Amino acid sequence: xxxxxxxxxxxxxxxxLVKSGQVTxxxxxxxAVRQVEAxxxxxxxVVHEHFDLAQAAVDxxxxxxxxxxxxxxxxxxxxxxxxxxxxxxxxxxxxxxxVRDCTLVDRYKKAGLVILGKSNTPEFALSFATEPEAFGPTxxxxxxxxxxxxxxxxxxxxVAAGILPFANSSDGxxxxxxxxAHTGLFGFKPSRMRNPLGPxxxxxxxxxxxxxxxxxxxxxxxxxxxATAGADVGDPYGCPRPETTFLEASLKDPRPLKVAMTLKSPxxxxxxxxxxxxxxxxxxxxxxxxxTVEDVEDxxxxxxxxxxxxxxxxxxxxxxAVAARGKAxxxxxxxxxxxxxxxxxxxxxxxxxxxxxxxxxxxLHATARALGHFFTRYDILLTPTTGxxxxxxxEMAGVGTSLDAFYDRFWSHGPFTCAFxxxxxxxxxxxxxxxxxxxxxxxxxxxAFGRESLLFSLAGxxxxxxxxSATRPVRDDAGYAAENGAAE
Numbered sequence: 001x002x003x004x005x006x007x008x009x010x011x012x013x014x015x016x017l018v019k020s021g022q023v024t025x026x027x028x029x030x031x032a033v034r035q036v037e038a039x040x041x042x043x044x045x046v047v048h049e050h051f052d053l054a055q056a057a058v059d060x061x062x063x064x065x066x067x068x069x070x071x072x073x074x075x076x077x078x079x080x081x082x083x084x085x086x087x088x089x090x091x092x093x094x095x096x097x098x099v100r101d102c103t104l105v106d107r108y109k110k111a112g113l114v115i116l117g118k119s120n121t122p123e124f125a126l127s128f129a130t131e132p133e134a135f136g137p138t139x140x141x142x143x144x145x146x147x148x149x150x151x152x153x154x155x156x157x158x159v160a161a162g163i164l165p166f167a168n169s170s171d172g173x174x175x176x177x178x179x180x181a182h183t184g185l186f187g188f189k190p191s192r193m194r195n196p197l198g199p200x201x202x203x204x205x206x207x208x209x210x211x212x213x214x215x216x217x218x219x220x221x222x223x224x225x226x227a228t229a230g231a232d233v234g235d236p237y238g239c240p241r242p243e244t245t246f247l248e249a250s251l252k253d254p255r256p257l258k259v260a261m262t263l264k265s266p267x268x269x270x271x272x273x274x275x276x277x278x279x280x281x282x283x284x285x286x287x288x289x290x291x292t293v294e295d296v297e298d299x300x301x302x303x304x305x306x307x308x309x310x311x312x313x314x315x316x317x318x319x320x321a322v323a324a325r326g327k328a329x330x331x332x333x334x335x336x337x338x339x340x341x342x343x344x345x346x347x348x349x350x351x352x353x354x355x356x357x358x359x360x361x362x363x364l365h366a367t368a369r370a371l372g373h374f375f376t377r378y379d380i381l382l383t384p385t386t387g388x389x390x391x392x393x394x395e396m397a398g399v400g401t402s403l404d405a406f407y408d409r410f411w412s413h414g415p416f417t418c419a420f421x422x423x424x425x426x427x428x429x430x431x432x433x434x435x436x437x438x439x440x441x442x443x444x445x446x447x448a449f450g451r452e453s454l455l456f457s458l459a460g461x462x463x464x465x466x467x468x469s470a471t472r473p474v475r476d477d478a479g480y481a482a483e484n485g486a487a488e
Contacts, residue, residue, distance in 0.1 A: 007162040011164075012219060025114065030162055041053055046120065048085040053081075054071075054116050070114065071116050073116055073118065076120060082098055083097065088125070092331075107227060110227075116164075120135055129149065129391055138154050138157050142160070142440060150396075155169050155213075160481075174209045174421070178386055181386050182439075186218055188426070189212060190210055190213075193238050196427075198233070206313045208418075208421035223246070237341045246456050247332060249453035250265055255284075256292065260295075261283050265415040267412070269411070280431070290306060291463060294469075299370065300371070300373065303418075307418075310366060315345050318345070368423035368425075375451075385441075385442035386413060417444065424446060429443070
C-alpha cells in the first residue's frame with residue numbers, strides 16, 4: 001500500500017479495507033513502520049518503538065473488532081501495555097516495563113488495534129508542551145520550531161503527520177484538547193470514568209485525568225469510545241449509559257441547541273486575537289446551522305481557586321510515585337533526578353497535608369456544582385481551546401524558570417479547559433482553520449456530565465458543514481510536507 005493512499009483513510013476506513021480483503025493487517029503495519037522510520041527522526045513523536053510486539057500481535061491473528069489491523073500508539077504515561085516501556089517522559093522511570101495490560105489497553109486490543117509503541121509526553125505529563133529532558137522535544141508537523149502542545153503532544157504530532165489516523169491521549173487539564181488545537185485535529189475528553197483506569201487504579205489526579213484519543217475524523221473518535229467505554233470490575237461509580245452508540249450520534253445532527261459563548265480567559269490572561277476571531281466564526285456557523293448563541297460573562301466557577309487546587313492535587317499525586325521509585329532504586333533523593341520545575345513541584349507536594357488535599361478536592365467539587373447549574377440553562381459552552389497559538393520549542397520547558405512562573409504560563413496558555421477536568425464533564429476541541437502564519441487553531445465545546453452523545457452529534461454536524469480533513473500537513477508519499485522553516 002502506498003503511503004499516499006494510506007493517509008487518505010481514517011481508522012474505520014483502513015479497517016474496512018482489511019475486512020474486505022483489499023489490504024492486510026501486515027501491509028498496514030509495514031506502512032506505519034515506514035512512516036515512523038521516515039518521520040520520527042524529524043518529529044520525535046515516538047519514544048519507545050515496540051515493533052516486535054506489534055508484529056507478534058499481527059502474526060497471532062487479530063480480533064475481528066471495529067479497528068482490526070489499524071496501527072495505534074499509546075501515550076507514554078498512565079496506561080500499561082504488557083512488555084512495553086512506561087517511562088512517563090522521565091529519566092527516573094526510563095527502564096520501567098509493564099508486566100500486564102491495563103483494562104483500557106485490553107479493550108484496544110480486542111478492538112483489533114495494533115499497538116506500535118509509546119508516544120512522547122512531557123515529564124509526568126505536567127506541561128502543555130511536549131519537551132521532556134529525558135527524550136527531547138516533539139516538533140509540530142505544521143512548523144518544526146513549534147510544539148504540538150502537551151501533554152499528548154507525541155500522539156498529536158504522529159496523527160497530524162500521517163503516521164496513523166488516530167492515537168491514544170489523556171487529559172488532566174486539557175492535555176488532549178490543547179494538542180488537538182495546535183495540530184489541526186479533533187480531540188475529545190469524555191466524562192469522568194467513561195473510560196476505565198483499572199484494573200488497579202480507579203482515578204488519576206483525583207478523577208481529573210481521562211484517557212481517550214486524538215483523531216482526524218469525528219466518527220473514528222466516537223467509534224473508539226464505543227469500543228472502550230464502560231466501568232471496570234470494582235469501579236465505585238461510572239457514567240450514565242448512552243441511549244445510542246456514540247458513532248450513531250456522530251452521524252445525526254443535533255436538535256437546535258442553546259449555546260453560551262465566552263471569549264474571556266477565566267483567569268484574566270490575554271487571548272490571541274486570531275483565536276478569538278476563529279471562535280466568533282464558529283459561533284456564526286452554529287447560528288447558520290440553526291443553533292442559538294448567547295454571549296455570557298463566564299460559566300460561574302472560580303477559576304483562580306481551581307488553578308490553586310490543581311497545583312496541589314497534581315503535586316500530591318506525583319510525589320508518592322517519585323518516592324516509591326526512589327526507594328525501589330535505592331536513590332536517597334529521587335526528586336533530584338527530575339526536571340527543575342518538577343523537582344520543585346514534587347517537593348512542594350510532599351509537604352502538603354491531608355487537609356490541604358481535601359480542600360483542593362472540595363474545590364473540584366465546587367467547580368462541578370457550578371458547571372452543573374450552568375448546564376441547566378445552556379446545552380453547550382463555547383470558548384477558545386487555547387489562549388495562545390502553538391508555542392515555540394523551549395518557551396514552556398520545565399527548565400530555566402521557577403515553578404511559580406512555569407505554572408502561571410501553563411494557565412495562561414490553557415485557561416479554558418481545566419474546568420471540564422475538575423467537573424468531570426465532557427469537552428472537545430474542533431479544528432477551525434489556520435492563523436495568518438499557517439498554524440492550526442481549535443475551538444472548544446463543553447457539555448454537561450454524561451452528554452458525550454450531544455457533543456459527538458454537534459462535532460459531526462460541524463465536520464459535515466466545514467470539513468477539516470483537506471487541511472493537513474500530509475501531502476506526498478513521504479507522508480510529510482511541512483516546511484522546515486519557522487512559521488512566525
